[in-house]
Amino acid sequence: MTDIVIIGAKGRMGATLVRLVQESDELNLSAVMERSGCEQGLDALGCVCGTSPDEVLVKVPGAVIIDFTAPAATLRLLETASITGNPVVIGTTGMTADDLVKVEEFAKKVPVFLAPNMSVGVNVLLKILPELVRMLGPAYDMEMTEIHHNKKVDSPSGTALKLAECMAEARGLVYDEVKKHSRDGIVGARTKDEIGVMAVRGGDVVGDHTAYFFGPGERIEVTHRAHSRDTFAQGALRAAAWLADQKPGKVYCMADIF
Structure with a gap:
């Protein structure tokens, strides 16, 4: 006990x-x-x-x-x-x-x-996302979105940051040097290494996280959705x-x- x-x-x-x-x-x-x-x-x-x-x-x-x-x-x-x-x-x-x-x-x-x-599922993602990054190679742009309820006080979520950090590390990048937590105005074209993390807030969403890999002619999305606390x-x-x-x-x- x-x-x-x-x-x-x-x-x-x-x-x-x-x-x-x-x-x-x-x-x-x-x-x-x-x-x-x-x-x-x-x-x-x-x-x-x-x-x-x-x-x-x-x-x-x-x-x-x-x-x-x-x-x-x-x-x-x-x-x-x-x-x-x-x-x-x-x-x-x-x-x-x-x-x-x-x-x-x-x-x-x-x-x-x-x-x-x-979440067990999110922690499994932390294991498999780096392998996906390495297999796809540098031709794929990496981005992250997260959605949470309207009472959440921090942004981006700790989970989104952890997932994005593991993706950056798998590509040999320092996350703090390539992160883009918001884009507003004329920011110029996306740089090769930057990783955008976008936060959405609304309703009673427990937590959604999606990792994107944008490549030539295709897009891969890996999503985890929590249905309950x-x-x-x-x-x-x-x-x-x-x-x-x-x-x-x-x-x-x-x-x-x-």
Whole structure:
């Protein structure tokens, strides 16, 4: 039985995680957290609840934390978890390069798992897209689109960035040097190496990502569509059960589980 702590338990992803943990025979809901002012009703879940990692984590030693919140909140959580020793599964997106360096430092003290997308299908894409890039060769222009619900706060999505980065790396390019996250006005012809990533927002779309390969006389599209948040939540819970038995020292990812 793996003890689980859910951060942001009343949010879209948090509520999904709470439900799935409660339905599981192999997981135990040890604690939940919400930001101050939003914690009403959490005590009905029958577990430790609160608004501060300092007050909650000391009550659930060894429990694995799952966090899908925001970069600043995640880093504060890691600071406390690195003291209490609670492993942390991070699904938070929108982190900067500096944020990721800090995550790596915390991972030296406590087991940390980080994935911008917990879906098994997306992580399989991360494996096969580089091979497609190499087989098609440099004659094919690479672009990416992503679609999400109208409440998403970061753009482009962490998943789109990760997919585009793996495509750039497969072609021997440095992503930050070739990325084009928007095009507006007279931008000139597309350069040979640039990779455009376009974000679309609307409705309640859980998440669509399409990688495009535009070649002479043909176009290849590889699309992943998430139909339910359960997809990501199940991946995060799988990661949590796995992380419970790991040691500090690196930032783990889905590839380590596979």
